[in-house]
Amino acid sequence: MKNNNKIYLPLLLGLVCAAGILLGSKINFTQNQGLFSSNPKKEKLNRLIDYIDYEYVDAVNTDSIVDIxxxxxxxxxxxxSVYIPQQEYASVSESMKGDFVGIGVSFQSVNDTIVVIQPLKGGPSERIGIKGGDRILYANDEQLFDRNMTNDSLISQLKGVENSNVTLTVFRKGLKDLLKFNVKRGRVPLKSVDAAYMLTNDLGYIKINRFAETTFKEFKESLKELKRQGATQIALDLRDNPGGYLSEAINIVDEFLEDGKPILFTKNKKGAMEETFSSRKGTYEDKEIFVLINENSASASEIIAGAFQDNDRGTIIGRRSYGKGLVQREMELGDGSAVRLTIARYYTPTGRSIQKSYEEGNEAYFNDYIRRYKNGELSSADSISVDDSLKYVTPGGRIVYGGGGIIPDVFVPKDTNVEKENLTYILRSGFLSTFVFQQLEKDRSFYNSLSWEEFNNRELVNDETVEDFRRYARSQNIPVRINNYKPLVKRYLTAVMAQQLFGTDEFQRLINEDDRIVEKVIELSKSS
Incomplete structure (x- = not known):
């Protein structure tokens, strides 16, 4: 039992991220009207449901039967291939759309009061001056505090029709009177580019968390800014990116490939192939590209890595990717629910499928991370098993393999220190958010007045802060052993503090300071 506990926490990260892989990739689709023609199998199922509805002795919720x-x-x-229930469909669609209509704040409920963590960049609240630490007491005279409302209920009060107005009554520490803000609800971006900044004088860094409708637009804006700052090389971080819209990934690849180069092809059940080639002038076709991947990089992330690798373009760095080579299409079922159905397989330019086997069932499939962890693949490139029958050769003569994920050109192992990895998992889980918020609340006016430069030049997290965090973790029944890892804890506390004050860009910048794969990219960029 003791040995199982040693690996339990680090493995959770892989399992949680695996759930995100269900996002899948999408292609355009024109619905075939003949698809829904009647047949005896469908009529049989419909008749059974009708019998249960009208004849069964007890009352039965046939909606739940249909869902099952x-x-x-x-x-x-x-x-x-997954089912999206009606109650989940709106939020799933929203996360992939790239924006939503609302007032634009991230918040948490503290003592039954909405407390703003941070106004979202580009949102209505940021524009009118709402700040981190503000308590939203009323929305259009509707009381929001002391009501034991769920987060969903609170969100519904703040969301609404685009361009509609809501009057917020806000308490701000240090001010005697309540503040009134008239906010016009607008489109608030859900950023898929977490960070974009310069790692060195020549090397720009872009991290993408998923491929949503606005990803390529965000990417282009980031690329333009990095080019302005002098970036002649780009590090594209796709670690823990579960995929998303195929078209967004294709557009990103096209920025780095000459016209007419193959990006991927898909093949459906009838054997019909659809090939995709680079088709326009990209801004970095003659510049160095590094792609960072790990065991949770999937689908559209693997399309990018595979396209570069098979065109002998750039360098793939990290660990073998997830292994998802199936294309999904989302289809509504008429009652607000939908199904995301696999309709094709995709292949890299050399013709390799990177889809790992699912013949042993879904449980074994999603527990593949555990198998990789146990067989040593995450710590040693020599432990990666390959099938010689799935060997392919790139135009430049490099050997690449299909059959499950993209094997990087340069392997960087995971940290084998289990205790440290367990602690890192806890620090990355969002557990720090409330503690850091409480720290900022001790002197909110001071923290809100800091510029990024001032923040970065001060030691705002010290040994006393670490001890406060230890006590907080103990009060939440979270076992943390931090005696040997104080620098790690300080870095994460500082990074989350930066995130709440300035955004994800600054969070990622601080986390990357001690990142093995990022360090390897910098090393390679200097020698290229």
Whole structure:
């Protein structure tokens, strides 16, 4: 039992991220009207549901029966064909759309009061002067505090129709009177580019967390700014990126490939192939590109890595990617729910499929991270098993393999210190957010007045802060052993503090300061 505990926490990260892989990739689709023609199998299922509805002796919720039936059907297909219930469909669609309509704040409920963590960049609240630490007491005279409302209920009070107005009554520490803000609800971006900044004088860094509708636009804006700052090389961080819209990944690849180069092809059940080639002048076709991947980089992330690798373009760095080579299409079911169904496989330019096997069932498929962890693949490139029958050769003569993920050109192992990895998992889990917020609340006016330069030049997290965090973790029944890892804890506390004050860009900048793969990219960039 003791040995199991040693690996339990680090493995959770892989399992949680695996759930995100279900996002999948999408292609354009024109619905075939003949698809829904009647047949005896469908009529049989419909008749059974009608019998239960009208004849069964007890009252039965047939909606739940249908949901169970749909899920059981999809479970027998492949791990990425999934059902999206009506109550989840709106939030799933919103996360991939790239924006939402609202007032634009991240918040948490503290003592039954909405407390703003940070106004979102580019949102209505930022523009009118709402700040971190503000308490939103009323929305259009509707009391929001002391009501034991769920987060969903609170969000519904703040969201609304685009361009509609909401009057917020706000308490701000240090001020005697309440503040009134008239906010016009607008589109608030859900950023898929977490960070974009210069790692060195020549090397620009861009981290993408998923491929949503606005990803390429965000990427282009980041690329333009990095070029302005002198970037002649780009490090594209796709670690822990589960995928998303295929078109966004293709557009990003096109920025780095000459016209007419193959990016991927798809093949459906009838064997029909659809090939995609680079088709326009990119801004970095003659510049060095590094792509960072790990065991949770999937789908559209793997398309990018595979396209570069098979065109002998750039360098792929990190660990073998997830291994998802299936293309999904999202189809509505008429009642607000939808199904995301696998309709094709995609292949890299050399013709290799990177889809790992799912013949042993969904549980084994999603637990593949555990298998990789145990067989040593995450700590040694020599432990990566390859199938010689799935060997391919790039135009430049490099050997690459299909059959499950993209194997990087340069391997960087995970940290094998289990205790440190367990602690890192806890620090990355979002657990720090409330503690850091409480620290900022001790002197909110001071922290809100800091510029990034001032913040970066001060030691705002010291040994006393670490001890406060230890006590806080103990009060939440979270076991943390930090005696040997104070620098790690300080870095994460500082990074989360920077995130709440300035945003994800600054968080990533601080986390990357002691990142093995980023260090390897910098080393390679200097020698190229």
């Amino acid at each position: 039936t749909v899920n059981r059907i999809l479970e027998n297909l492949d791990p990425h």
